[in-house]
Amino acid sequence: MGDSAVRTERVQVTLGSRRVLHDISFQAQYGTITAVLGPNGAGKTTLLKAVAGLLPHGGRIEVAGQDLNKLHRSDRVRLLAYVPQVSLLASPFRVEHVVQQARYSLRTDRHSHHSAVEHAMEVVDVTHLRKRSFTRLSGGERRRVLLARALATEAKLILLDEPTASLDIRHALSFFRLLRELAASGYCIVAVLHRLDDAARFTDRAILLKDGLLTHQGVTADVISAEPIRDVYGVEMDEENVLSFRLPG
Amino acid sequence: MSATRLHVALVLAVVVAGVLALFTGTASLGDESLRATLLQLRGARLSAAFLAGAALSVGGVAVQGLFRNPLASPSILGTTAGANLGGQIALLTASALSGASATLAIEMVLPIGSLLGALVALGILLMFLRAGADLLTLLLTGFILSSLFLSIGSFLTSMAQDSWELGRTMVAWSLGSVSGAGARHVLFALPLIIGGTVAIWGWGHALDVMLSGEEEAASLGVDVKATRRWVVVWVAVLTGAAVSLGGGVAFVGLIVPHALRPIVGAEHRRLVPSAALLGGAFLIACDALGRVVPGRSEIPLGIVTGLIGAPLFLWLLLRMQREAYDG
Secondary structure (H helix, E strand, O other), X not given: OOOEEEEEEEEEEEEOOXXXXXXXXXXXXXXXXXEEEOOOOOOHHHHHHHHOOOOOOEEEEXXXXXXXXXXXXXXXXXXXXXXXXXXXXXXOOEHHHHHHHHHOOOOOOHHHHHHHHHHHHHHOOOHHHOOOEHHHOOHHHHHXXXXXHHHOOOOOEEEEEOOOOOOOHHHHHHHHHHHHHHHHOOOEEEEEOOOHHHHHHHOOEEEEEEOOEEEEEEEHHHHOOHXXXXXXXXXXXXXXXXXXXXXXX | OOHHHHHHHHHHHHXXXXXXXXXXXXXXXXXXXXXXXXXXXXXXXXXXXXXHHHHHHHHHHHHHHHOOOOOOOHHHHOHHHHHHHHHHHHHHHHHHHHOOOHHHHOOOHHHHHHHHHHHHHHHHHHHHHHOOOOHHHHHHHHHHHHHHHHHHHHHHHHHHOOOHHHHHHHHHHXXXXXXXXXXXXXXHHHHHHHHHHHHHHHOHHHHHHHOOOHHHHHHOOOOHHHHHHHHHHXXXXXXXXXXXXXXXXXXXXXXXXXXXXXXXXXXXXXXXXXXXXXXXXXXXXXXHHOOOXXXXXXXXXXXXXXXXXXXXXXXXXXXXXXXXXXX
8 A cells, every 4th residue: 555646535526406415524545445435326436436526526636645625637637536436528539639638738849749648558558559540439438548548648547437337348357457557657547437346356445435435445455345334335246156146125 | 541631632622713703693704893802801701701700610629529429510609699699689780770671780790799698608608617517518509508498589680671771681691602701701710710710720639549448548638627628618719700701601511521521631720721621612612603593683692501411411411321321
C-alpha cells in the first residue's frame, strides 16, 4: 500500500433538488484497485464523476493530496483520468488520434506528447490498431483504446465506470489482467463494477453504496461477505461459492 | 489521399470554377468595350460566391462538430435566419429612407443589416448559454429563433408587395443571389470570413475532443462552456457574413463537410481548410450554372444549390448508410 491517490471527506452531491450522495468518505491508495459496488441507482457513477471533477460537490475531495476544487483543468488531467461506461465517440478517428486527445490540455514538448501516447498504446496493446478507424473496432478493442487514452494523460489515478460491461468473458479477463498489471506498476484504479465475482477476484478493496450512502468499506473479501451483501442487495450469499447468490426465503 | 494533394486538387477546382464563371453569362467577354466592366463585375461576383461558400461550409463543419450531428447545418443556430431578417429590415429601411427604388440605396445597408441580424440572434443564444443552456437547449433555441425570424421575414415580404420593385427585391433576397455583390461587399465580408475560418480552425482540437461528448471532453481538460460559446460566436459571424454576400443559400453548409469526411477524415483541423476550398468552388460553380439555363437570364443561387444539394445529400446519406453496414 502506498500514498492516498484519492481521499474524500463527507462528499455530498445534489442533482437538481435531489441529494444523490450523502457524506461519502473513503480513500484509495496508489498500487491498488478499489471496487465501487452497489445496486442500480446507489450512486456509484455519480461518485466516480464527482471524484473526476465532473459534478459539483459538497465536502472535500483530495487527489494526490490536493483539493480537487482548486485544481486547474490541466492539473486535474495530470492527476486523474476518467473512462465512462459508454463513450459517445462515434467518429471515424484513427485510433492514434483518439489516444492523442489525452494530451489536449497538457502543455509539454512534442517529444513528451509522442512518447506518452506511444507508451500508453504499447501498455494497452493497441499499437497495431493505430491506423484503424475507432468506429470499426470491436467493443473490447474500443475499451482498450479508451483506457490507452486515459493512460496517455500520465495520470496515476484511473477512474473506470463498468470497464468490462458488454465484454465477453475472454476480453473481460484480459482487461482485468491489464488492470492488475497497472496497479502493480503503481497506478490507483477505482472502478465501478456490477459483478461481485469480478470484484472479489480482481480488486483489493471495495466500497459498498446503497441509496447514496456508503454502507461498508474495506478489504474486498470482507465487504463481499454475507451480511453486507444481504444489507445492500437484499440477497443471500452462498458461503460455499462466492459466485452463487439466491433470493431470501 | 494526402492533405497536400487534396488541397492542390481543391485549389484547382476553385480556379477551374472561377475561370468558367468569368466566361459565363449573357454578355460575351469577346466584346472589347464590355470586357473590363464584365471582368470587374464577374470577378466581384465569383469572389462573393467563393467567400459565401467557404463561410457556410466552415460553419457547417463547426456546428456538425459541436452538436456531434452530421445532419446539422449552420442555419441550425438561427443566425442565418437572423441575418436574412436583418437584410430584409435593411431593405425596407433603405426603401423608406430613400423613398425611391430600394436597390439604389442598399449597397452597404444590406450587408450591415444582415450582420446585425446575425448578431441579434447570437446575442439571444449567448443569453441562453450564460443561463447554463446545454446543447439540446441551444439546438431548440436556434430552431425557435429560426421559426420566429422566418415568420417575421415572411410578414415583411408580404408587406413589401405593395411596392413592385421592393417586393421583387425582397423575394430575390430571400432566394439567395450573389448577383448584386460588388467589391465593397467582398471587402466588408472578407475579414469576417477569414477571421471566422481561422478561429474555427483554432478550436479544431477542442471540437475533436468534444465529439466524445461534453463529459468526456471536460475530463480531458476541454473548457466545454468556452468552446461552445466561441464556436457559436464564430458560426454567427461566418453565417452573417455569408448571408450579407449571398442572401439565403441552402445546403452548402450541410453537404460540403459530408462530402469531405470520407476523404479527409473527421479531424476538424483537416476539414476546415478543405471545406473552405470545396464550399467556395461549389458555390462559384452553382452561381455559374444558374447563368446558363436557357430561356431565362438567371436562376437564383439558392434555388440552384437546393436543386443540386438535395439529391446530392440523399446520395451521400445512402453512401454513409452502406458504409455503416459494411462495418
